[in-house]
Amino acid sequence: MSMARESAELSAWATLDRRAVYEAPPFVRLSVERVRLPDGRVIEDYHRIVKPDYALVVPQRADGRILLVRQYKHGVGAVGLYPPGGYVAPGESPLQAAQRELLEETGHVAGRWRSLGAYTADANHGCGRAHFFAAEELRCADTPRSGDLEAMELVFLTPQGLLEAMTRGEINALGAATGLALALLPGFSISPENR
Amino acid sequence: MSMARESAELSAWATLDRRAVYEAPPFVRLSVERVRLPDGRVIEDYHRIVKPDYALVVPQRADGRILLVRQYKHGVGAVGLYPPGGYVAPGESPLQAAQRELLEETGHVAGRWRSLGAYTADANHGCGRAHFFAAEELRCADTPRSGDLEAMELVFLTPQGLLEAMTRGEINALGAATGLALALLPGFSISPENR
Numbered sequence: 160m161s162m163a164r165e166s167a168e169l170s171a172w173a174t175l176d177r178r179a180v181y182e183a184p185p186f187v188r189l190s191v192e193r194v195r196l197p198d199g200r201v202i203e204d205y206h207r208i209v210k211p212d213y214a215l216v217v218p219q220r221a222d223g224r225i226l227l228v229r230q231y232k233h234g235v236g237a238v239g240l241y242p243p244g245g246y247v248a249p250g251e252s253p254l255q256a257a258q259r260e261l262l263e264e265t266g267h268v269a270g271r272w273r274s275l276g277a278y279t280a281d282a283n284h285g286c287g288r289a290h291f292f293a294a295e296e297l298r299c300a301d302t303p304r305s306g307d308l309e310a311m312e313l314v315f316l317t318p319q320g321l322l323e324a325m326t327r328g329e330i331n332a333l334g335a336a337t338g339l340a341l342a343l344l345p346g347f348s349i350s351p352e353n354r
Numbered sequence: 355m356s357m358a359r360e361s362a363e364l365s366a367w368a369t370l371d372r373r374a375v376y377e378a379p380p381f382v383r384l385s386v387e388r389v390r391l392p393d394g395r396v397i398e399d400y401h402r403i404v405k406p407d408y409a410l411v412v413p414q415r416a417d418g419r420i421l422l423v424r425q426y427k428h429g430v431g432a433v434g435l436y437p438p439g440g441y442v443a444p445g446e447s448p449l450q451a452a453q454r455e456l457l458e459e460t461g462h463v464a465g466r467w468r469s470l471g472a473y474t475a476d477a478n479h480g481c482g483r484a485h486f487f488a489a490e491e492l493r494c495a496d497t498p499r500s501g502d503l504e505a506m507e508l509v510f511l512t513p514q515g516l517l518e519a520m521t522r523g524e525i526n527a528l529g530a531a532t533g534l535a536l537a538l539l540p541g542f543s544i545s546p547e548n549r
Binding site: 284333 | 364378405425426432473474475480484527529530539542
Protein backbone atom coordinates (compact mmCIF):
# COMPACT_ATOMS: atom_id res chain seq x y z
CA MET A 160 0.00 0.00 0.00
CA SER A 161 1.58 3.28 -1.10
CA MET A 162 1.47 6.24 1.30
CA ALA A 163 1.40 8.64 -1.66
CA ARG A 164 -1.73 7.03 -3.05
CA GLU A 165 -3.39 7.15 0.35
CA SER A 166 -2.66 10.81 0.84
CA ALA A 167 -4.04 11.68 -2.56
CA GLU A 168 -7.28 9.73 -2.07
CA LEU A 169 -8.04 10.56 1.54
CA SER A 170 -8.12 14.33 1.26
CA ALA A 171 -9.24 16.84 3.86
CA TRP A 172 -12.66 18.45 3.63
CA ALA A 173 -12.73 22.19 2.92
CA THR A 174 -14.62 24.42 5.36
CA LEU A 175 -16.41 27.01 3.18
CA ASP A 176 -18.20 28.84 5.95
CA ARG A 177 -18.75 28.64 9.72
CA ARG A 178 -21.39 30.27 11.92
CA ALA A 179 -21.76 30.09 15.70
CA VAL A 180 -25.13 28.71 16.81
CA TYR A 181 -24.65 28.41 20.59
CA GLU A 182 -21.99 29.73 22.96
CA ALA A 183 -21.49 29.01 26.66
CA PRO A 184 -17.79 29.77 27.19
CA PRO A 185 -15.59 28.28 28.43
CA PHE A 186 -17.41 24.94 28.51
CA VAL A 187 -19.03 24.56 25.11
CA ARG A 188 -19.38 26.42 21.83
CA LEU A 189 -21.34 24.99 18.92
CA SER A 190 -20.97 26.07 15.30
CA VAL A 191 -22.35 24.90 11.96
CA GLU A 192 -19.98 24.62 9.01
CA ARG A 193 -20.64 24.42 5.29
CA VAL A 194 -18.02 21.92 4.03
CA ARG A 195 -16.98 20.64 0.63
CA LEU A 196 -16.00 16.97 0.34
CA PRO A 197 -13.13 15.84 -1.93
CA ASP A 198 -15.68 14.48 -4.45
CA GLY A 199 -17.31 17.91 -4.74
CA ARG A 200 -20.40 17.31 -2.61
CA VAL A 201 -21.28 20.11 -0.20
CA ILE A 202 -22.62 19.43 3.31
CA GLU A 203 -24.64 22.38 4.62
CA ASP A 204 -24.86 21.51 8.32
CA TYR A 205 -21.68 19.94 9.71
CA HIS A 206 -21.81 20.54 13.48
CA ARG A 207 -18.56 21.36 15.24
CA ILE A 208 -18.50 21.27 19.04
CA VAL A 209 -15.69 23.23 20.68
CA LYS A 210 -14.78 22.27 24.24
CA PRO A 211 -11.60 22.93 26.24
CA ASP A 212 -8.75 20.42 25.99
CA TYR A 213 -8.27 18.28 29.07
CA ALA A 214 -5.34 16.39 30.56
CA LEU A 215 -5.44 13.14 32.54
CA VAL A 216 -2.54 11.58 34.42
CA VAL A 217 -2.12 7.96 35.50
CA PRO A 218 0.15 8.21 38.58
CA GLN A 219 1.97 5.11 39.76
CA ARG A 220 3.61 4.71 43.16
CA ALA A 221 7.00 2.99 43.60
CA ASP A 222 5.17 -0.15 44.84
CA GLY A 223 3.27 -0.30 41.51
CA ARG A 224 -0.08 0.91 42.82
CA ILE A 225 -2.01 3.39 40.69
CA LEU A 226 -3.59 6.46 42.28
CA LEU A 227 -7.17 7.14 41.21
CA VAL A 228 -9.99 9.35 42.43
CA ARG A 229 -13.43 7.94 43.06
CA GLN A 230 -16.07 10.56 42.33
CA TYR A 231 -19.57 11.22 41.05
CA LYS A 232 -19.75 12.63 37.51
CA HIS A 233 -23.01 14.14 36.41
CA GLY A 234 -22.35 13.42 32.72
CA VAL A 235 -22.24 9.73 33.61
CA GLY A 236 -24.85 9.95 36.37
CA ALA A 237 -22.86 7.57 38.55
CA VAL A 238 -19.81 7.23 40.79
CA GLY A 239 -16.70 5.90 39.06
CA LEU A 240 -12.92 5.72 39.20
CA TYR A 241 -10.94 8.39 37.33
CA PRO A 242 -7.31 9.29 36.77
CA PRO A 243 -6.65 12.76 38.24
CA GLY A 244 -7.09 15.48 35.62
CA GLY A 245 -9.11 18.39 34.32
CA TYR A 246 -9.33 21.13 31.75
CA VAL A 247 -6.17 22.75 30.36
CA ALA A 248 -6.32 26.41 31.46
CA PRO A 249 -5.55 29.26 29.02
CA GLY A 250 -1.78 29.72 28.69
CA GLU A 251 -1.04 26.32 30.24
CA SER A 252 0.52 23.34 28.44
CA PRO A 253 -1.25 19.97 28.73
CA LEU A 254 1.65 18.69 30.89
CA GLN A 255 1.37 21.70 33.21
CA ALA A 256 -2.36 21.09 33.51
CA ALA A 257 -1.76 17.43 34.38
CA GLN A 258 0.83 18.38 37.02
CA ARG A 259 -1.46 21.07 38.52
CA GLU A 260 -4.47 18.74 38.63
CA LEU A 261 -2.45 15.91 40.19
CA LEU A 262 -1.35 18.25 42.99
CA GLU A 263 -4.76 19.91 43.47
CA GLU A 264 -6.84 16.73 43.43
CA THR A 265 -4.49 14.37 45.24
CA GLY A 266 -1.75 16.42 46.90
CA HIS A 267 0.87 14.40 45.02
CA VAL A 268 3.78 15.33 42.74
CA ALA A 269 5.70 13.03 40.39
CA GLY A 270 9.37 12.96 39.38
CA ARG A 271 9.01 11.29 36.00
CA TRP A 272 6.44 11.99 33.28
CA ARG A 273 5.82 10.40 29.90
CA SER A 274 3.21 11.18 27.25
CA LEU A 275 0.57 8.62 26.34
CA GLY A 276 -0.57 10.76 23.41
CA ALA A 277 -3.25 13.32 22.54
CA TYR A 278 -6.56 12.42 20.91
CA THR A 279 -9.49 14.38 19.52
CA ALA A 280 -12.42 13.64 21.84
CA ASP A 281 -14.98 13.18 19.04
CA ALA A 282 -13.74 12.28 15.55
CA ASN A 283 -16.97 13.54 13.98
CA HIS A 284 -17.62 16.74 15.91
CA GLY A 285 -14.32 17.81 17.47
CA CYS A 286 -15.03 18.42 21.20
CA GLY A 287 -11.44 19.35 22.11
CA ARG A 288 -8.45 17.12 22.66
CA ALA A 289 -7.63 14.75 25.50
CA HIS A 290 -3.96 14.59 26.60
CA PHE A 291 -2.73 11.58 28.60
CA PHE A 292 0.34 11.16 30.77
CA ALA A 293 1.84 8.46 32.93
CA ALA A 294 3.65 9.71 36.05
CA GLU A 295 6.13 7.86 38.26
CA GLU A 296 8.27 8.60 41.31
CA LEU A 297 5.12 9.74 43.07
CA ARG A 298 5.24 11.43 46.47
CA CYS A 299 2.77 13.17 48.71
CA ALA A 300 3.54 16.90 48.88
CA ASP A 301 0.43 18.60 50.19
CA THR A 302 -3.17 18.17 51.29
CA PRO A 303 -5.56 17.83 48.35
CA ARG A 304 -7.28 21.18 47.79
CA SER A 305 -9.50 20.71 44.79
CA GLY A 306 -11.76 23.62 44.04
CA ASP A 307 -13.95 21.39 41.89
CA LEU A 308 -17.61 20.78 42.54
CA GLU A 309 -17.22 17.07 43.14
CA ALA A 310 -16.46 15.37 46.41
CA MET A 311 -13.76 12.78 45.77
CA GLU A 312 -11.80 10.03 47.48
CA LEU A 313 -8.31 8.78 46.75
CA VAL A 314 -7.84 5.09 45.95
CA PHE A 315 -4.59 3.16 45.35
CA LEU A 316 -5.05 0.04 43.19
CA THR A 317 -2.59 -2.57 41.98
CA PRO A 318 -2.56 -2.96 38.17
CA GLN A 319 -4.42 -6.29 38.66
CA GLY A 320 -6.93 -4.61 40.97
CA LEU A 321 -7.46 -1.90 38.37
CA LEU A 322 -8.09 -4.49 35.63
CA GLU A 323 -10.65 -6.13 37.91
CA ALA A 324 -12.33 -2.78 38.59
CA MET A 325 -12.50 -2.26 34.81
CA THR A 326 -14.20 -5.62 34.26
CA ARG A 327 -16.75 -4.70 36.96
CA GLY A 328 -17.67 -1.51 35.07
CA GLU A 329 -16.19 0.87 37.67
CA ILE A 330 -14.37 2.74 34.92
CA ASN A 331 -17.40 4.25 33.23
CA ALA A 332 -16.06 7.22 31.23
CA LEU A 333 -14.27 7.14 27.90
CA GLY A 334 -11.34 9.40 28.83
CA ALA A 335 -10.68 7.41 32.01
CA ALA A 336 -10.77 4.11 30.12
CA THR A 337 -8.39 5.44 27.46
CA GLY A 338 -5.81 6.75 29.89
CA LEU A 339 -5.83 3.62 32.04
CA ALA A 340 -5.74 1.17 29.13
CA LEU A 341 -2.86 3.08 27.49
CA ALA A 342 -0.94 3.20 30.80
CA LEU A 343 -1.39 -0.56 31.34
CA LEU A 344 -0.51 -1.48 27.74
CA PRO A 345 2.86 -3.26 27.67
CA GLY A 346 5.39 -1.65 25.34
CA PHE A 347 3.36 1.47 24.59
CA SER A 348 4.98 4.88 24.56
CA ILE A 349 4.70 7.90 22.32
CA SER A 350 7.54 9.03 20.06
CA PRO A 351 8.97 12.40 21.14
CA GLU A 352 7.87 14.02 17.85
CA ASN A 353 4.25 12.97 18.44
CA ARG A 354 3.90 14.37 21.96
CA MET B 355 -11.97 1.79 52.99
CA SER B 356 -15.65 0.96 53.53
CA MET B 357 -17.92 0.84 50.49
CA ALA B 358 -20.85 1.97 52.67
CA ARG B 359 -19.03 5.15 53.64
CA GLU B 360 -18.13 5.84 50.01
CA SER B 361 -21.69 5.46 48.79
CA ALA B 362 -22.96 7.80 51.45
CA GLU B 363 -20.39 10.50 50.71
CA LEU B 364 -20.31 10.37 46.92
CA SER B 365 -23.97 11.03 46.19
CA ALA B 366 -25.60 11.77 42.86
CA TRP B 367 -26.54 15.31 41.92
CA ALA B 368 -30.26 16.07 41.64
CA THR B 369 -31.52 17.56 38.36
CA LEU B 370 -34.10 20.18 39.38
CA ASP B 371 -34.94 21.44 35.91
CA ARG B 372 -33.84 20.99 32.29
CA ARG B 373 -34.42 23.15 29.22
CA ALA B 374 -33.36 22.54 25.62
CA VAL B 375 -31.14 25.30 24.21
CA TYR B 376 -30.14 23.83 20.82
CA GLU B 377 -31.41 20.86 18.83
CA ALA B 378 -30.02 19.34 15.63
CA PRO B 379 -31.35 15.78 15.73
CA PRO B 380 -30.10 13.13 15.43
CA PHE B 381 -26.54 14.40 15.80
CA VAL B 382 -26.58 16.77 18.75
CA ARG B 383 -29.00 18.19 21.31
CA LEU B 384 -27.86 20.61 23.98
CA SER B 385 -29.73 21.35 27.20
CA VAL B 386 -29.06 23.33 30.35
CA GLU B 387 -29.89 21.77 33.71
CA ARG B 388 -30.37 23.30 37.13
CA VAL B 389 -28.75 20.81 39.52
CA ARG B 390 -28.45 20.50 43.28
CA LEU B 391 -25.19 19.15 44.70
CA PRO B 392 -25.14 16.84 47.75
CA ASP B 393 -23.88 19.75 49.92
CA GLY B 394 -26.93 21.84 48.96
CA ARG B 395 -25.29 24.18 46.45
CA VAL B 396 -27.30 24.78 43.25
CA ILE B 397 -25.65 25.07 39.82
CA GLU B 398 -27.79 27.07 37.41
CA ASP B 399 -26.12 26.21 34.10
CA TYR B 400 -24.93 22.62 33.88
CA HIS B 401 -24.68 21.84 30.14
CA ARG B 402 -25.73 18.38 28.98
CA ILE B 403 -24.83 17.36 25.42
CA VAL B 404 -26.91 14.52 23.97
CA LYS B 405 -25.38 12.60 21.06
CA PRO B 406 -26.21 9.15 19.70
CA ASP B 407 -24.42 6.14 21.17
CA TYR B 408 -21.80 4.60 18.92
CA ALA B 409 -20.24 1.16 18.62
CA LEU B 410 -16.68 0.30 17.56
CA VAL B 411 -15.34 -3.16 16.80
CA VAL B 412 -11.72 -4.32 16.82
CA PRO B 413 -11.75 -7.24 14.34
CA GLN B 414 -8.86 -9.71 14.40
CA ARG B 415 -8.08 -12.22 11.66
CA ALA B 416 -6.98 -15.82 12.40
CA ASP B 417 -3.37 -14.78 11.64
CA GLY B 418 -3.57 -12.15 14.40
CA ARG B 419 -3.80 -9.11 12.13
CA ILE B 420 -6.24 -6.38 13.11
CA LEU B 421 -8.54 -4.85 10.48
CA LEU B 422 -8.72 -1.05 10.55
CA VAL B 423 -10.02 1.65 8.23
CA ARG B 424 -7.88 4.58 7.25
CA GLN B 425 -10.03 7.65 6.71
CA TYR B 426 -10.27 11.42 7.01
CA LYS B 427 -12.34 12.67 9.94
CA HIS B 428 -13.40 16.31 9.90
CA GLY B 429 -13.66 16.50 13.70
CA VAL B 430 -9.94 15.67 13.83
CA GLY B 431 -9.05 17.51 10.61
CA ALA B 432 -6.67 14.71 9.58
CA VAL B 433 -6.44 11.19 8.21
CA GLY B 434 -6.15 8.46 10.84
CA LEU B 435 -6.69 4.77 11.58
CA TYR B 436 -10.03 3.72 13.07
CA PRO B 437 -11.71 0.51 14.15
CA PRO B 438 -14.85 -0.02 12.04
CA GLY B 439 -17.94 1.44 13.68
CA GLY B 440 -20.59 4.10 13.76
CA TYR B 441 -23.75 5.32 15.45
CA VAL B 442 -26.21 2.88 17.00
CA ALA B 443 -29.44 3.23 15.00
CA PRO B 444 -32.84 3.50 16.75
CA GLY B 445 -34.08 0.04 17.74
CA GLU B 446 -30.63 -1.51 17.32
CA SER B 447 -28.48 -2.97 20.10
CA PRO B 448 -24.84 -1.81 20.31
CA LEU B 449 -23.72 -5.31 19.22
CA GLN B 450 -26.04 -5.23 16.20
CA ALA B 451 -24.66 -1.80 15.27
CA ALA B 452 -21.10 -3.10 15.52
CA GLN B 453 -21.93 -6.12 13.34
CA ARG B 454 -23.73 -3.95 10.76
CA GLU B 455 -20.91 -1.39 10.60
CA LEU B 456 -18.26 -4.12 10.28
CA LEU B 457 -20.10 -5.56 7.28
CA GLU B 458 -20.92 -2.19 5.67
CA GLU B 459 -17.48 -0.63 6.09
CA THR B 460 -15.29 -3.66 5.48
CA GLY B 461 -17.43 -6.45 3.97
CA HIS B 462 -16.40 -8.75 6.83
CA VAL B 463 -18.36 -10.82 9.34
CA ALA B 464 -17.02 -12.36 12.57
CA GLY B 465 -17.89 -15.63 14.32
CA ARG B 466 -16.93 -14.65 17.88
CA TRP B 467 -17.70 -11.41 19.70
CA ARG B 468 -16.81 -10.16 23.18
CA SER B 469 -17.62 -6.91 24.91
CA LEU B 470 -14.85 -4.47 25.86
CA GLY B 471 -17.31 -2.34 27.81
CA ALA B 472 -19.43 0.79 27.42
CA TYR B 473 -18.27 4.24 28.48
CA THR B 474 -19.87 7.68 28.67
CA ALA B 475 -18.11 9.80 26.03
CA ASP B 476 -17.78 12.89 28.24
CA ALA B 477 -17.89 12.47 32.03
CA ASN B 478 -18.80 16.13 32.50
CA HIS B 479 -21.33 16.72 29.70
CA GLY B 480 -22.67 13.29 28.69
CA CYS B 481 -22.32 13.11 24.87
CA GLY B 482 -23.71 9.56 24.53
CA ARG B 483 -22.03 6.25 25.22
CA ALA B 484 -19.31 4.42 23.33
CA HIS B 485 -19.62 0.61 23.12
CA PHE B 486 -16.56 -1.50 22.27
CA PHE B 487 -16.28 -5.04 20.98
CA ALA B 488 -13.52 -7.40 19.95
CA ALA B 489 -14.40 -9.76 17.10
CA GLU B 490 -12.63 -12.93 16.00
CA GLU B 491 -13.10 -15.67 13.39
CA LEU B 492 -13.20 -12.93 10.77
CA ARG B 493 -14.11 -13.71 7.17
CA CYS B 494 -14.79 -11.67 4.06
CA ALA B 495 -18.48 -11.93 3.12
CA ASP B 496 -19.23 -9.06 0.77
CA THR B 497 -17.89 -5.94 -0.93
CA PRO B 498 -17.72 -2.95 1.44
CA ARG B 499 -20.72 -0.71 0.73
CA SER B 500 -20.45 2.14 3.22
CA GLY B 501 -23.00 4.87 2.72
CA ASP B 502 -20.87 7.20 4.82
CA LEU B 503 -19.46 10.47 3.59
CA GLU B 504 -15.85 9.44 4.04
CA ALA B 505 -13.68 7.64 1.55
CA MET B 506 -11.86 4.87 3.38
CA GLU B 507 -9.22 2.17 2.89
CA LEU B 508 -8.88 -1.15 4.66
CA VAL B 509 -5.61 -1.89 6.47
CA PHE B 510 -4.52 -5.12 8.22
CA LEU B 511 -1.92 -4.55 10.96
CA THR B 512 -0.17 -6.97 13.29
CA PRO B 513 -0.61 -6.07 17.00
CA GLN B 514 3.03 -4.89 16.97
CA GLY B 515 2.42 -2.81 13.82
CA LEU B 516 -0.63 -1.28 15.48
CA LEU B 517 1.38 -0.35 18.60
CA GLU B 518 3.94 1.31 16.31
CA ALA B 519 1.20 3.21 14.45
CA MET B 520 -0.08 4.40 17.85
CA THR B 521 3.36 5.71 18.85
CA ARG B 522 3.54 7.58 15.52
CA GLY B 523 0.26 9.38 16.30
CA GLU B 524 -1.74 7.63 13.55
CA ILE B 525 -4.47 6.84 16.06
CA ASN B 526 -5.71 10.38 16.62
CA ALA B 527 -9.23 10.01 18.03
CA LEU B 528 -10.23 9.12 21.58
CA GLY B 529 -12.74 6.39 20.73
CA ALA B 530 -10.29 4.67 18.40
CA ALA B 531 -7.51 4.80 21.01
CA THR B 532 -9.82 3.39 23.69
CA GLY B 533 -11.06 0.46 21.61
CA LEU B 534 -7.60 -0.48 20.39
CA ALA B 535 -5.90 -0.16 23.78
CA LEU B 536 -8.64 -2.24 25.45
CA ALA B 537 -8.41 -4.90 22.72
CA LEU B 538 -4.61 -5.12 23.07
CA LEU B 539 -4.68 -5.17 26.89
CA PRO B 540 -3.64 -8.63 28.15
CA GLY B 541 -6.18 -10.23 30.45
CA PHE B 542 -8.94 -7.67 29.93
CA SER B 543 -12.51 -8.77 29.44
CA ILE B 544 -15.83 -7.48 30.70
CA SER B 545 -17.93 -9.47 33.18
CA PRO B 546 -21.21 -10.65 31.60
CA GLU B 547 -23.25 -8.54 34.05
CA ASN B 548 -21.43 -5.36 32.98
CA ARG B 549 -21.92 -5.73 29.24
